[in-house]
Amino acid sequence: MKTPTKFVTSAAKPSDFPPPSLPEIAVVGRSNVGKSTLINSMVGQDGLARTSRTPGRTRLLNWFEVGAHPPFFLVDLPGYGYAQVDQSTRESWRPLIETYLAERKTLVGVLLLVDIRREPGDEELDFVPWLAERGKPIIVALTKADKLAKNKRTLEITKAKKILGLKREPFAVSTLSKDGVEPLWRAILKLSTGK
Numbered sequence: 717m718k719t720p721t722k723f724v725t726s727a728a729k730p731s732d733f734p735p736p737s738l739p740e741i742a743v744v745g746r747s748n749v750g751k752s753t754l755i756n757s758m759v760g761q762d763g764l765a766r767t768s769r770t771p772g773r774t775r776l777l778n779w780f781e782v783g784a785h786p787p788f789f790l791v792d793l794p795g796y797g798y799a800q801v802d803q804s805t806r807e808s809w810r811p812l813i814e815t816y817l818a819e820r821k822t823l824v825g826v827l828l829l830v831d832i833r834r835e836p837g838d839e840e841l842d843f844v845p846w847l848a849e850r851g852k853p854i855i856v857a858l859t860k861a862d863k864l865a866k867n868k869r870t871l872e873i874t875k876a877k878k879i880l881g882l883k884r885e886p887f888a889v890s891t892l893s894k895d896g897v898e899p900l901w902r903a904i905l906k907l908s909t910g911k
């Protein structure tokens with residue numbers, strides 16, 4: 717399935733954010749968790765969001781306009797948890813992302829990605845209640861599900877739900893096998909309409 721989607725703009729600071737003209741969903745997660753690859757896979761357009769093997773490359777917020785009915789923006793956020801950048805650079809990104817998430821009026825929800833092989837860490841544990849306090853719905857997806865056997869996946873889904881205190885089970889997705897991508901995309905489309 718393909719949803720016509722186009723790159724809108726990148727921003728390194730709030731004054732570069734595009735006008736809040738459409739509802740938007742932010743994609744959040746550690747660097748290299750598979751944010752860009754998943755965006756490409758969900759909309760069915762390889763090469764739309766840039767993917768990279770180099771952690772920490774994408775330091776900008778990237779807006780994509782999804783031509784669904786009705787349309788909305790997907791925002792690829794810079795990954796947190798960069799091991800290879802110095803503390804001061806890391807600290808300068810945090811306010812940008814936090815400001816965006818806290819103040820963007822048109823933000824209707826967040827897609828949080830966690831590598832299925834990694835137990836959610838402090839960043840995710842802090843992030844879930846932080847969003848809940850701000851009344852922002854969250855969808856969690858465990859990425860790179862192809863790295864685990866099916867029975868092990870189920871175990872990790874249950875574990876992540878419990879650790880993160882989620883109401884719903886997280887999705888397990890693989891952009892390689894396409895497992896779980898379609899159900900996740902349906903949930904995102906629904907969230908984009910505020911339902």
Ligand SMILES: Nc1nc2c(ncn2[C@@H]2O[C@H](COP(=O)(O)OP(=O)(O)O)[C@@H](O)[C@H]2O)c(=O)[nH]1
Nearest residue numbers: 747748749750751752753767768860890891892
């Ligand atoms: N095995 C596997 N690798 C994946 C999957 N999704 C992404 N990757 C790989 O993970 C790396 C990081 O992906 P990327 O989308 O750039 O992550 P981002 O930094 O979060 O945007 C790339 O080498 C991808 O090919 C997946 O579902 N399965």
Ligand SMILES: [Mg+2]
Nearest residue numbers: 751752766774
């Ligand atoms: Mg990326």
